[in-house]
Amino acid sequence: MSVSYLDAINAALNEEMRRDPSVFIIGEDVGVMGGAFGVTKGLYEEFGPDRVIDSPLAEGIIVSSSIGAAMAGMRPVPEIQFVDFITPAMDAITQQAAKLRYRSAGAQTCPLTLRVCYGGGTGGGMYHSQTNTTWFAHEPGLIVVAPATPTDAKGMLKASIRQDDPVIYFEHKKLYRLPAIKEDVPESADFLSDLFHCAVRRPGKDATIVTYGFMLQPSLQAAEKIAEETGASIEVIDLRVLNPLDHETIPNSIAKTGRLCIVQEDHRTLGIGSEIAATAAELAFDCLDAPILRVAAPDVPAIPAAEPLEQFYMPDLPKIMTAMRQLLQY
Amino acid sequence: MATKVKEPAAPAAAPKSAANGRPNSENPLISDDKLKQIYSTMVKCRLLEERARTLKKQARFKGNYYAAVGQEAVAVGAGIDLRPEDTVAPSHRDFILNFIKGVPLEIMFSQLYGRVTSPDKGRSSPAHCGYAPLNIITPASTIAAQLNIGTGVALANQMKKNDNVVVALSGEGSTSLGFWHEALNFAGVRNLPIVYICQNNLWAESVSVKLQTRVDDISLKATGYGFPGITVDGNDAVAMYRVAQEAIARARSGGGPTLIEAKTYRWYGHSEIDPAKYRSAEEVEEWKAKDPNAAMERYLTGKKLFSAEWKQQIFDSFNKELDAAVEYAEKQPQAQPIECLDHLYSFDVRGRELDRKTCTPQY
Numbered sequence: 001m002s003v004s005y006l007d008a009i010n011a012a013l014n015e016e017m018r019r020d021p022s023v024f025i026i027g028e029d030v031g032v033m034g035g036a037f038g039v040t041k042g043l044y045e046e047f048g049p050d051r052v053i054d055s056p057l058a059e060g061i062i063v064s065s066s067i068g069a070a071m072a073g074m075r076p077v078p079e080i081q082f083v084d085f086i087t088p089a090m091d092a093i094t095q096q097a098a099k100l101r102y103r104s105a106g107a108q109t110c111p112l113t114l115r116v117c118y119g120g121g122t123g124g125g126m127y128h129s130q131t132n133t134t135w136f137a138h139e140p141g142l143i144v145v146a147p148a149t150p151t152d153a154k155g156m157l158k159a160s161i162r163q164d165d166p167v168i169y170f171e172h173k174k175l176y177r178l179p180a181i182k183e184d185v186p187e188s189a190d191f192l193s194d195l196f197h198c199a200v201r202r203p204g205k206d207a208t209i210v211t212y213g214f215m216l217q218p219s220l221q222a223a224e225k226i227a228e229e230t231g232a233s234i235e236v237i238d239l240r241v242l243n244p245l246d247h248e249t250i251p252n253s254i255a256k257t258g259r260l261c262i263v264q265e266d267h268r269t270l271g272i273g274s275e276i277a278a279t280a281a282e283l284a285f286d287c288l289d290a291p292i293l294r295v296a297a298p299d300v301p302a303i304p305a306a307e308p309l310e311q312f313y314m315p316d317l318p319k320i321m322t323a324m325r326q327l328l329q330y
Numbered sequence: 331m332a333t334k335v336k337e338p339a340a341p342a343a344a345p346k347s348a349a350n351g352r353p354n355s356e357n358p359l360i361s362d363d364k365l366k367q368i369y370s371t372m373v374k375c376r377l378l379e380e381r382a383r384t385l386k387k388q389a390r391f392k393g394n395y396y397a398a399v400g401q402e403a404v405a406v407g408a409g410i411d412l413r414p415e416d417t418v419a420p421s422h423r424d425f426i427l428n429f430i431k432g433v434p435l436e437i438m439f440s441q442l443y444g445r446v447t448s449p450d451k452g453r454s455s456p457a458h459c460g461y462a463p464l465n466i467i468t469p470a471s472t473i474a475a476q477l478n479i480g481t482g483v484a485l486a487n488q489m490k491k492n493d494n495v496v497v498a499l500s501g502e503g504s505t506s507l508g509f510w511h512e513a514l515n516f517a518g519v520r521n522l523p524i525v526y527i528c529q530n531n532l533w534a535e536s537v538s539v540k541l542q543t544r545v546d547d548i549s550l551k552a553t554g555y556g557f558p559g560i561t562v563d564g565n566d567a568v569a570m571y572r573v574a575q576e577a578i579a580r581a582r583s584g585g586g587p588t589l590i591e592a593k594t595y596r597w598y599g600h601s602e603i604d605p606a607k608y609r610s611a612e613e614v615e616e617w618k619a620k621d622p623n624a625a626m627e628r629y630l631t632g633k634k635l636f637s638a639e640w641k642q643q644i645f646d647s648f649n650k651e652l653d654a655a656v657e658y659a660e661k662q663p664q665a666q667p668i669e670c671l672d673h674l675y676s677f678d679v680r681g682r683e684l685d686r687k688t689c690t691p692q693y
Contacts, residue, residue, distance in 0.1 A: 024489065050489065055516070056512070056515055056516055056519055058512040058515070058516065060478070060508065060509050060512045061478065061481065061509075061512035061513055061515070061516040064475075064478030064479055064481065064482055064509070064512075064513065065478070065481050065482035065485050065513075065516060066482060067478075067479050067482055068478070068479040068480055068481060068482020068483040068484070068485065068486065069482040069483065069485050069486040069489070070482070071467070071479065071482070071483060071486075072417070072482070072483045072486035072487065072490075073486060073490070074485075074486045074489060076482075088508070088512075091472055091475065091509065092478065095470055095472050095475060096470065096472075096475055096478075096479060099470065100468070100479075101673055101674065101675070101676075102453060102673050102674055103450055103453050103454050103458075103460075103468050103470065104449065104450055104460055104462060104468040104673075105449065105450045105451040105453060105672075105673050106672075106673040107449060107450075107460075107461075107462035107468070108460065108462050108467065108468055109676070111676075140674055141674050141675070143675070163676070164676035165675050165676050205693065244675075244679065244682060247682065247686060247687070248687070251687075251688070251689040252689060254689065255689040255690065255691055255692040255693075256692050256693055257693070258691065258693055282686070282688075283686060283687065283688050283689055284688070284689040285688075286688075286689070286690055286691060287689055287690065287691045287692075
């Protein structure tokens with residue numbers, strides 16, 4: 001059965017809550033309403049108000065209470081409705097969740113999975129479109145994942161909930177109901193996806209694109225078009241995990257292709273592409289035949305709402321095509 | 331207005347009038363043994379902290395120390411009857427809660443010295459001691475942080491339907507943070523088994539409480555969250571004990587949270603490097619005259635429970651315990667440098683950091 005990204009997340013939550021009574025959900029509008037996007041639909045009805053908690057409108061305590069509950073043996077799955085609203089919870093995430101294990105030398109831990117909705121291209125404007133994934137990728141102690149397919153959405157969420165570490169799970173709002181990515185998803189209750197490695201989504205030998213989240217879609221389209229136009233074969237790597245970064249898959253791909261382009265929805269400066277480029281320069285310098293390119297949003301504070309502005313901001317197929325032609329011609 | 335409690339109450343029984351936050355004078359007396367235990371624990375806390383301060387001044391350990399000398403009645407009254415399963419969410423100034431809850435002195439001094447035998451193996455600030463076996467949350471230095479996490483522990487206790495409580499400590503400065511209010515509001519909404527103790531010592535580092543809040547009594551803030559708030563003389567150990575035990579009993583029996591404001595005073599600076607020149611000598615002397623330990627001594631004397639010999643015995647035997655703990659800590663090694671890479675995740679990351687493999691062209 002063809003499953004959407006959203007339904008895959010919902011199924012993962014349902015299965016893990018059935019499996020383990022210590023798993024609970026907390027967030028704004030997650031209960032009676034079933035989530036702003038319908039991701040938690042039906043869970044309140046099945047598991048009740050004590051396991052699907054409609055929280056006060058306060059991101060700080062959504063995350064802090066989850067940290068404490070996790071420390072006391074629960075498996076919280078808190079939700080931040082839009083990453084744009086995550087800032088009140090930054091102390092909880094960066095100072096507490098990321099550091100609790102370290103500062104207690106492993107004696108106190110907080111295995112929680114913070115689901116965060118992110119991403120632009122929907123006309124949502126400055127505060128419903130952000131991609132602030134790098135804030136969290138910069139925090140040792142956190143696992144940061146961003147699935148791009150329904151299979152990963154399900155398997156990585158289930159694996160995150162079972163992982164004994166705090167995980168920030170980024171789900172892209174444009175993928176939720178995207179028909180093009182619907183696919184058969186393993187139905188086994190114990191299907192789990194790897195939380196530590198990139199995935200090669202399209203093998204190639206002439207250049208490498210590294211991307212994640214929604215940007216996997218235009219990246220795959222670009223690879224296809226380049227192949228049609230020039231015959232060059234592009235390897236497309238789905239990053240999947242932003243922290244800790246997989247230090248092998250990307251350098252190994254560059255060793256094969258000699259060329260690297262990073263496509264990210266986040267703005268350029270100190271986005272995840274900066275770290276990927278630095279890692280490539282450190283670990284695969286001898287393999288590089290061309291300067292590393294980045295297709296990224298410009299360094300403006302947030303994504304504007306008006307269509308022409310949003311279009312200018314968002315990386316897309318034409319921008320990736322331009323970069324890839326430049327990369328291949330170098 | 332500080333509430334003065336003249337007759338102490340039994341710890342375990344939840345008074346019928348508890349819901350309005352007022353103590354009930356019909357409760358039976360606290361046992362003589364308990365009164366003596368409260369006093370001796372306060373005395374030990376002070377000896378412990380004065381020893382820590384001396385060691386810091388002698389540069390026997392690095393880092394800083396945040397003494398709660400002058401505030402012993404609050405910590406002892408709140409912590410002395412907690413069970414091991416109960417959680418303490420300490421502030422940055424609650425090192426002595428570890429002792430009160432039963433953490434061995436050897437471990438506490440290992441923490442001061444940053445040795446491998448410390449609970450955090452030399453990671454955090456010397457005064458920031460946590461202890462997982464007794465459910466003391468390892469403190470961060472960020473304000474109201476443990477109070478927030480403690481609120482989550484209370485949520486877990488409620489979900490698990492056990493009768494464990496959380497005592498979450500903070501200072502008056504923390505009540506200015508949005509975080510503090512998010513936690514109390516949430517605890518009110520969910521009726522969580524938690525007791526918030528605000529140690530109002532009048533000064534948040536150098537800033538007067540008058541610049542933190544316009545209200546005279548911080549306990550008033552509980553009204554906004556729909557649960558009892560009470561102000562207590564934090565230098566009156568019996569009053570503090572009684573009010574805290576009522577609140578703890580209420581939390582344990584499903585009656586929800588309480589905010590206790592304990593009005594007290596820290597005798598020394600914010601830390602050992604702070605000469606506290608922002609407050610007047612008269613104010614300090616005035617509060618030192620209200621020494622909670624001396625007040626408890628007078629209270630016990632009035633009940634014929636005190637003798638100078640007994641006090642001397644406490645001093646002598648506890649000083650020996652402190653000597654032994656210091657000697658133990660000073661003999662312990664520090665962590666190996668490589669251990670800097672440990673305890674980030676549930677999995678090892680040494681390899682990631684140390685063995686970064688470079689690639690050669692394969693085309």
